[in-house]
Amino acid sequence: MIIKNIEAKVRLATFLSAGSFILTALIVLMVSFFAYKQVSDARKTVYVLDANSVPLLARQTSVQLNRAAEYRSHINLFHGLFFSLTPDDKYIEYQMKRAMYLVDESGALQYNNLKEKGFFNSILSSSAVLTIQTDSVVIDEARKYFRYYGRQKIDRRSSTIIRSLVTEGYLKDLETRSDNNPHAVLITRWKTLENKDLENVQKNSF
Numbered sequence: 438m439i440i441k442n443i444e445a446k447v448r449l450a451t452f453l454s455a456g457s458f459i460l461t462a463l464i465v466l467m468v469s470f471f472a473y474k475q476v477s478d479a480r481k482t483v484y485v486l487d488a489n490s491v492p493l494l495a496r497q498t499s500v501q502l503n504r505a506a507e508y509r510s511h512i513n514l515f516h517g518l519f520f521s522l523t524p525d526d527k528y529i530e531y532q533m534k535r536a537m538y539l540v541d542e543s544g545a546l547q548y549n550n551l552k553e554k555g556f557f558n559s560i561l562s563s564s565a566v567l568t569i570q571t572d573s574v575v576i577d578e579a580r581k582y583f584r585y586y587g588r589q590k591i592d593r594r595s596s597t598i599i600r601s602l603v604t605e606g607y608l609k610d611l612e613t614r615s616d617n618n619p620h621a622v623l624i625t626r627w628k629t630l631e632n633k634d635l636e637n638v639q640k641n642s643f
Contacts, residue, residue: 508608509574511620512583515539519548520569520589520602524561538617540624543606547629566592569602581608588635597638603631 518536522529533548551557560567572586584605591598606627614621 505576505578507620508576508578508583508622511539511608511622512574512576512585512624513571514620515544515624516569516571516585516587516602516604519544520567520587522557522560522565522567524564524566526557526561529557529560535617538615539622540606540627541609543625543627547627563593563595568592576608582606583608584630589632595640597636597640598634599636601631601633601635602629604629 515536518532518539522532537544537548559565568590570588570590572588574586575584576582582605585603587602589600589602591600604627607625609623609625611618611621611623
């Protein structure tokens, strides 16, 4: 009878020890998980100082939450660089160099085609100033496809021309951002669908 009592007590002690160990392990895992989560959330929150040295709370967000806005900004930046030009060969070269960081070889192909056709020489010879105004940018995020609608103004000494501009292309996400490509996006398979005159206003020659 005494032996049976000892065996029961040993089993009970073993059960209690095992249960205590498992419970302790679960508590440690839960505490570690919540501690990691708190540290991770804390890293996403920083304080920045405004002009009056007042700390303001800033919170980190996922890149994908605002990706559509970044796509539009990237597309607008590229078209602004490619289609806003002044009669200065160095400035044109500078604009094209910056634009080429934002697009694949399809952009270089269009640039070379315009160059061969004497488009940039005509800007220099006519002292034309080209500006672009965005009407809208339609983006299909699932396909990473976009269509750009804008108006280009060509201001020459003798006339002012307003042209409609419609282009399309696809978007490719890059792994890292850089000074030359701050949105980490590359425009691919870019082409012009429409570029026709809407207005042609002649200026007085006197």
